[in-house]
Amino acid sequence: MSGLENWSWDYDGWIVLAGMLCAVAASLPGNFLLLRRMSLLGDAISHAILPGLAVAFFVSESRSSLPMFLGAVIVGILTALFTEWIRNFGDVDEGASMGVVFTTLFAIGLVMIVQAADHVDLDPGCVLYGAIEMTPLDTVDVAGEPIPRVVIVLGSVTIVNLLFVVLFFKELKLSAFDPGLSTSVGFSARLMHYLLMVIVAVTAVASFETAGNILVVAMFVVPPATAFLLTERLGMMISCATVIAMLSAACGHLSAVLVPHLFGYQSTSTSGMTALCAGMFFFAASLVSPRNGVIVRIVRRQKLAQRILSEDLIALLYRMDERSRDCAVSSQKLSSVLLSRPWLGAWLMNRNVRKGQVIRTESGYRLTDAGRDLGSVLVRSHRLWEQYLVSEGGVAVDRIHGQAEKLEHFTSRDLRDRLDEVTAAPSTDPHGSRIPSEHMD
């Protein structure tokens, strides 16, 4: 039993579409929340709108959409205002003031809803988890076709958000990047902030009945954060976040139907699974991110280690060459000097041969002219650093080798010249070894 035999496009298709619309609608403004470093304001607002909804119930005594929308939007803006107010006058940071505002408002909302529960059909649990699985049951006829009401609502919100991002792309970008300049040229960063808050509040209230708080909050934050790791341009980031949001919704519903069956359970919450899928995408992106991903960092570190080791080999040959002119180094001797990872040393030595810095003769390895130039540069850097550490740094002679060994790989021509100048162009290092002169090119 796979769980898929109950899949029906007429039913599950609508759920996936609703999930996608909700995810895209939230991730669009979410990009700018992330870049303004206020992702949690999405969380705060989607919790804080609860009392707005409750008041709308009491006043209008119905579940009609318009009063609910108005109530939520007003409270959403109030959240942004209160947060700023508490931060300025309470002298606490943004996170704390957000926390105070949204927990308080959420609590008020919860109290009101529980009070009203007797005569109003609104379930606090439903607010948290949503009822996206019920999407296809509540339909409206559009041109003779039954379309789920939720899809119409979420579709409109997605279009509004898309228009908002496209029309105000420039203004959103500038006010997020440089609020000072933005305000000074006439695009008030504060106005953009509140416009964004209205959009966030509208999105939250439109989505939470269907998708629940968890999904909305996840979609405000996770797809943009994932896209941020993968892209270098704002336009690209927004498109990428949109795709990730849609993928999360599709994978989310599919795995909600599929995965529990593998373990012999009934299908689970689509909202929960969608948020979980988004989290997985983020995790994967943090591994493969081209800028700072885990894998990229490992590769970079390995490359650096290889470069250092290969340079060490050249420097070693140079030093041996220096001691007894024109002596080749056999591979046995090489592996006896290289204490760790002799196989890597042999491999890198072969690479040096291919690069034309080393030649292999019957008696062993020998530096070519190019190799000797590189070796002299490294050894010169090394010995200049030793001289510098002793004469300028006051480091004891027996402790300088290790530091110079590291520094020699990162010393440019310019830096060497300056070292030479500071240490008054010495001819020998503190150990008495000759410092090779800078060769002219």
Added chain:
Amino acid sequence: MTGTDASPVGDGTIQAADPIVRYREADQSAGDGRGVVVNVTLPLSVSDLTVAWHRKPVIWDVDLQVQPGQLVGVVGPNGAGKSTLLKAIMDLVPKASGRVEIFGQSYRQSRHRVGYVPQRESVDWDFPISVLDVVTMGLYGKIGWCMPVLSKHREIARRALEQVGISELANRQISQLSGGQQQRTFLARALVQDADLYLMDEPFAAVDAATEKAIVEILREMRKAGKTALVIHHDLPTVPEYFDSVVLLNMRVVASGPTKEVFTRENLERTYGGRLTLLDEATEAMRRRERTL
């Protein structure tokens, strides 16, 4: 400059606070023999400006007149309110009192003539945009609400990048720039703003020698083109070389005027030494009082 910006002195009563009159006075007292310039308003005139944060004054009673076509340095110790002064001029922070006039008008009316170079650290350099994007931002004000950025705008930005010598970096993401390159990017953005008055917050902070030289060159070209720049600066020894006049600021204006006359050891000691202790004490007492109430 001449012939533009006739100040609308509609009611005919010219008071001492009028920028035209002030400019004449300043000009005569400078005694450089250029005579009286008519019909030119001051690029910047600040009077009685006070800005407070949590009731603690950050700048206090600042009066300032900036002459056209000059490079003006603003120096003072940390916390002297230098950045706040620039922000207050552009209405970015609320004023407790005082008045700012730019070419004889309010900031709101003349903001298209003002270019701003914020502190480099004030923005997030991991932001997902290219160098060219950042420079193009200088044109957003002219492009206007909801209108798209066109290729002709990018062309202007590209030329500015050439001018500051980093045209090859146009398509790099800004996180890959060095400190000097970041500053050049900001400078290029200021250039495309094509303003008459520039307000710059530490453009020389932590840049390499080559960039410092390039910035000075560009500032001098701006001056040649009749533009005015108010520049926050930290490196005191270079002040006489770079700036025509200087403002010594420590919460209040300690001294301001031509660098030759004002940039003296005595004035510097007054600016950097003992920080207006009486005023500090009074504010401290005020705060303590408030807490106990």
